[in-house]
Structures are given as C-alpha cells and as structure tokens.
Amino acid sequence: MLRAIGPALGAFGVCATITVCALYVTKSTAQSAKEGEPQAESPASPIYGITIPAGYRDWRLISLNQLAGGNLKQLRAQLGNDVAIKAFRDGKLPFPDGTIIAALHWNQASSSDNDKVLAIGFPGAGFQSSIAGSAQNVQFMVKDSKKYAATGGWGFADFKDGKPGDEALHKTCFPCHEPAKDRDFVFTHYAPGP
Amino acid sequence: MLRAIGPALGAFGVCATITVCALYVTKSTAQSAKEGEPQAESPASPIYGITIPAGYRDWRLISLNQLAGGNLKQLRAQLGNDVAIKAFRDGKLPFPDGTIIAALHWNQASSSDNDKVLAIGFPGAGFQSSIAGSAQNVQFMVKDSKKYAATGGWGFADFKDGKPGDEALHKTCFPCHEPAKDRDFVFTHYAPGP
Numbered sequence: 001m002l003r004a005i006g007p008a009l010g011a012f013g014v015c016a017t018i019t020v021c022a023l024y025v026t027k028s029t030a031q032s033a034k035e036g037e038p039q040a041e042s043p044a045s046p047i048y049g050i051t052i053p054a055g056y057r058d059w060r061l062i063s064l065n066q067l068a069g070g071n072l073k074q075l076r077a078q079l080g081n082d083v084a085i086k087a088f089r090d091g092k093l094p095f096p097d098g099t100i101i102a103a104l105h106w107n108q109a110s111s112s113d114n115d116k117v118l119a120i121g122f123p124g125a126g127f128q129s130s131i132a133g134s135a136q137n138v139q140f141m142v143k144d145s146k147k148y149a150a151t152g153g154w155g156f157a158d159f160k161d162g163k164p165g166d167e168a169l170h171k172t173c174f175p176c177h178e179p180a181k182d183r184d185f186v187f188t189h190y191a192p193g194p
Numbered sequence: 195m196l197r198a199i200g201p202a203l204g205a206f207g208v209c210a211t212i213t214v215c216a217l218y219v220t221k222s223t224a225q226s227a228k229e230g231e232p233q234a235e236s237p238a239s240p241i242y243g244i245t246i247p248a249g250y251r252d253w254r255l256i257s258l259n260q261l262a263g264g265n266l267k268q269l270r271a272q273l274g275n276d277v278a279i280k281a282f283r284d285g286k287l288p289f290p291d292g293t294i295i296a297a298l299h300w301n302q303a304s305s306s307d308n309d310k311v312l313a314i315g316f317p318g319a320g321f322q323s324s325i326a327g328s329a330q331n332v333q334f335m336v337k338d339s340k341k342y343a344a345t346g347g348w349g350f351a352d353f354k355d356g357k358p359g360d361e362a363l364h365k366t367c368f369p370c371h372e373p374a375k376d377r378d379f380v381f382t383h384y385a386p387g388p
Contacts, residue, residue: 057387061251064258064269066302069312069321075258077271104388108260114381117373118263127263135388160388179311187308193251194298194329194354 045157046167050142052159053081056102060085063191066108073108075132078188088190094153095184099143103188109133136160141186152177152185239351240361244336246353247275250296254279257385260302267302269326272382282384288347289378293337297382303327330354335380346371346379 042052059079067074080088083098114129137160145153156173158165177185236246253273261268274282277292308323331354339347350367352359371379 058254060253061255061271061273063326064271064300065305065308065323065325066260066269067321067323072321075260075269077255077258079255106258106385106388111259113373114259117370117381127261127266129259129261131259131383132257132385135386138388176311179307187311189325191300191326192329194300194332 042159042162043164045140045155045159045164045170047170048142048148048155048157050140050155050157052138052157052162053100053102053140056081056100056138056140057104059102061191062088062101063188065188067105068108073130074105074136075108075130076106077104077132078102079104093184094145095143095186097143097145097153099141101141101186101188103139103141105136105138106132107134107136152181154185236353236356237358239334239349239353239358239364241364242336242342242349242351244334244349244351246332246351246356247294247296247334250275250294250332250334251298253296255385256282256295257382259382261299262302267324268299268330269302269324270300271298272296273298287378288339289337289380291337291339291347293335295335295380295382297333297335299330299332300326301328301330346375348379 044051056079059081062078062080062084064075064077067076079102081098081100083096084101086092087095087099108130109132111129111131114131115127118127118129137158139159140155140157142148142155142157143153144155148155151174154174154177156170158169158173164170174185177187180187238245250273253275256272256274256278258269258271261270273296275292275294277290278295280286281289281293302324303326305323305325308325309321312321312323331352333353334349334351336342336349336351337347338349342349345368348368348371350364352363352367358364368379371381374381
C-alpha cells in the first residue's frame with residue numbers, strides 16, 4: 001500500500017545543491033509554451049550518462065511538494081513514466097528496471113492577479129496564491145539494477161536549462177537518497193486523487 | 195504564447211468555499227493507492243450536471259500552485275485532458291469545446307522524514323519540505339459553449355470524497371472566474387518543463 005502522507009522531497013534531496021545558489025537566475029525563455037514540449041536530445045549527466053527523456057513533461061503526476069528555506073521557495077512536481085506509475089500504484093518495491101521518475105522544480109512566485117480575486121471573492125481574509133514561476137531545474141532517477149548496481153540500482157541526473165550539472169553535484173545524489181533505502185531510495189509517495 | 199508566470203489559482207477560486215471550512219477533515223481512505231485509480235461514475239454537480247471524468251488522475255500536468263491563509267495551506271495541481279493540454283500549448287483562446295481542466299487540492303503536510311534528510315545533507319540550514327498530504331477536493335471546468343453559454347461556456351463541478359458540493363457552492367464558481375474573462379475565464383497558465 002502506498003501512502004499519500006510521508007516524505008516527498010521532490011524525487012531528490014542534495015542533488016539540488018546548485019539550485020539553491022541559483023535561485024534568482026531566472027530562465028528568460030521559460031515564458032514560451034514551446035519549452036513545455038518534449039525534448040529529444042540533451043547532453044548526458046556525468047557519472048550516470050543519462051540524457052533528458054523525450055516527452056517527460058507529458059508523464060503522469062506522482063505527487064507534489066514545496067521546498068522552502070532561506071531565500072529559496074520552490075514548488076515541485078514529480079512525474080513518472082508508465083513503469084513508475086504502475087509500480088507506485090501497485091505498491092511494488094523495489095521499483096522495476098525501466099522506472100524513471102522526473103522531479104520538476106519551479107521557483108514559487110506570487111500572483112497579484114490571483115490575490116486580487118482572493119481579496120474580493122474568497123471567504124475569509126488574507127489568502128494568498130502562489131504559483132509555479134520560472135523553471136529552475138529538472139532531475140531524473142532511472143532504475144537499472146545492473147548498470148547502476150553501485151548506487152542502489154538508480155542512476156541520477158540533474159539538468160538546468162537543458163544542461164547537466166557537474167560531477168561534484170551528481171556525487172551528492174545517492175548519499176542523500178540512502179536514508180530512504182527501505183523505500184528503494186525513493187522519497188516520493190504517490191498522492192491519490194481527491 | 196503562454197506564460198509560466200501569472201495567475202494560477204488552481205483552476206478555480208471561490209468554488210473552494212467549503213474546502214476552507216473543512217481543512218482538518220482528513221480523508222481516512224486517502225492512504226490507499228486504489229484511490230488514485232480512475233473513477234468511473236459519480237453523482238453529478240448541481241446546476242451543471244457534471245460527473246467526475248473517468249481517468250482524470252492520469253491527465254497531464256498544466257501547473258501547480260499553493261493556496262495559503264489562516265489555517266489553510268494547500269498544494270494544488272491542475273491537470274488537463276488532451277484537448278486542454280493542446281490548447282494550452284498552442285496558446286489557443288477561447289478553449290475549444292471538450293476542454294476539461296481538473297484542479298486537485300491536497301492539504302499541505304510537513305514531512306519529518308524529509309526534514310531529517312535536509313538537516314543532514316542539504317546545503318545551508320533551515321530548509322523544510324512539505325508535501326501533498328490528505329486529499330481535500332477536486333474541481334472541474336468543462337467547456338461546452340452551447341450548454342454552458344450563460345456561464346462563459348464553462349460548466350463547473352466541485353467534489354469532496356466523490357460527492358459534489360451543494361448548489362450554493364456551485365453558484366460561486368462563475369462569478370469568481372469572471373475577472374479572468376480575457377483568458378477565457380481560466381486562471382491557470384501552462385508551466386513549461388524546466
């Protein structure tokens with residue numbers, strides 16, 4: 001059985017090291033809808049050799065979360081390919097080879113337009129809406145129990161503006177996921193629909 | 195062109211009236227993965243006669259947002275059927291008949307498991323992760339320019355635990371969306387993938 005309440009640190013934890021430092025580097029092209037369309041090719045992540053999976057933006061939603069601290073505030077969504085979604089729903093552990101989990105991170109932005117509506121129409125006072133603003137980075141966990149045997153069967157990748165982070169960054173991924181060993185190193189739980 | 199930065203109050207605003215009052219009514223069965231699977235039939239919403247669309251939990255992600263105020267704190271995801279996703283990506287307004295937008299609302303929950311990992315492994319101090327906890331409600335906007343001509347071409351529905359809210363609640367939906375008239379009454383903008 002899967003639980004909706006539980007840890008869901010994006011799909012990743014420490015991998016976001018560089019992200020933290022680059023919070024206010026907005027992505028000027030993030031305004032274009034074309035960006036949301038499937039990407040075909042990208043450079044590969046160091047250590048693991050993972051490229052951005054084509055069509056990942058079309059994958060189904062696993063869960064979402066917020067990461068906040070200091071000047072950082074992100075809204076995050078975890079999407080899964082078909083293998084991942086089936087495994088989450090079946091409560092299958094370990095995740096089968098072929099599982100890919102994508103963690104999409106956006107900088108949380110205020111929305112004055114929404115807040116105006118809340119002010120005039122919403123019950124009670126002081127409600128605020130904040131939204132997925134500029135895109136920050138996207139991370140992937142790829143399950144291949146043979147290829148990635150040294151890291152729990154998972155390969156990791158972190159991309160910003162389509163470019164992978166460096167080797168030092170990618171060395172932080174697996175150690176951070178080790179505390180979730182009893183859940184096959186995955187923090188995110190499936191969030192059932194309301 | 196669609197923008198990632200902009201209003202995205204779930205898909206809905208005032209429709210969440212009852213939600214506000216029922217924040218701490220947790221859904222005991224929300225822990226089961228079965229809940230995440232497609233629902234086939236449901237009672238219909240008053241005024242608009244909309245039932246829960248089968249398979250909505252499998253729809254693709256449009257964007258996400260947070261609503262906070264008083265004792266309420268929700269993480270929200272907006273999903274779209276194929277017609278909706280195509281329209282968002284093409285920047286097509288008004289949305290074509292057949293568009294359905296789903297707004298899924300979860301009560302935002304802290305995650306001590308995640309926070310432990312953040313404390314030992316994450317750069318900087320004081321980071322906190324919060325996740326999609328208990329499911330709160332789900333809302334739908336259904337485009338049918340003839341059937342719903344009196345309300346901008348949109349029908350509305352709000353469900354909690356599979357049951358629609360009452361008529362008074364559903365009367366609040368359209369007036370709240372009127373400020374977004376220049377975007378065909380839809381607050382949510384498409385969030386391109388990072």
